[in-house]
Amino acid sequence: MNYERADLREQLAGAYVVGTLRGPARLRFARACAGSQNLRSAVHRWEDQLLPLLECVAPVIPRARVWDKILWRTGARLTAPLTRTLSWRWALAGGLALSLGVLVSVRVLYSPLQVVATVGQDRMHPLWTVSRSADSNILEIRALQNVQSSSRSAYELWALPGQGNSPVSLGLLPRTGTIKRRLSIVERGAMLRSNRLAVSLEPLGGSPTGAPTGPVLILSDVRHST
């Protein structure tokens, strides 16, 4: 499809933003967006101009546990949030358990990590190592050299659970240094089920769709401990 035709581009961008572009066509369009500034601009223009339609809503304050979970998932907390209101006895018991949990979590965070994959074009030129803790809660990605990419693109790491399951993003790969963070339940499950990892080229900031949109550049095997 010729996405560079202005009228078609605008129509598809509008349908994408409104949500009426669906299924494989939506995915194809999202992939095309990753490689076309014109398409991205068309999408952004629709998003900005239709925004007032969303503003006729009464605000709703989220429950406190939502923020707790966000903190946990973004790595600002070491322990999973409690989700129930507790009586004081349970709170006391929970407090003790929580203290133990914190100790365990701290221990996990600083426990030795095992390298489960070496990611690179070939064995002679590794670019990153991917390590995880014994319980697979912590993921560490280490850049082995200064990895080059354009200023408008990024490398994203994916777990490939197989058996018809969609790839699950494990986050952006660092160009230098090390990223160490706690995995969400979904990421951990995908990591444990995956025998391979993939690296795709994505727009800066990562895939806009939650699935790989750019070319898959690297596939690497995962070594599961026995």
Added chain:
Amino acid sequence: MSLPEPDNVVLEALQSRCARQDHRALSELYKKVSPYLLALLLRMLRTRDLAEDALQDVFVRVWRQAGQFEVRRGRALAWMASISRYRALDMLRGRQAWVGVEAVSEVSVSAARPESTLTQRTLDHCLNLLSGDQRHCLGLAYQQGLTQDNIATSLGYSIGTVKSWVCRALSSLRRCLDS
């Protein structure tokens, strides 16, 4: 009641700090924007648990992709609202949600807003150029996340008619918004 839009400059500054992994900035951003985003997620997903799950995903994504916004240079709230809507659409499509006729409420796409900005007034003007059916279909798809199949069944029109209305509505809006 509408939610006053947070200052875009403030939101952009907070997102820049998020890109540098500043959790305090994420906290401030959450306080300013989460009630608005949860409201629009609730309108699409209809249950609080689902909407709050989506809100979590949205803020985790905002945290990880805050750097992407700096490149885009759009309105900060539009960026986060779009992430929220796309997440809700994924959840709706993933569970093949069905919304019956009784759940399809009239959409207030032309409702007067207390503090109309130029963008809002322009959009209102362009929406008023659409037919009532076109406006209604567009609102159901955009605000509530309904598929064109859902809209057709719910309103008692053929899918072809609904697709045609949505297509013409988008063309007409584009022409008007560009003029």
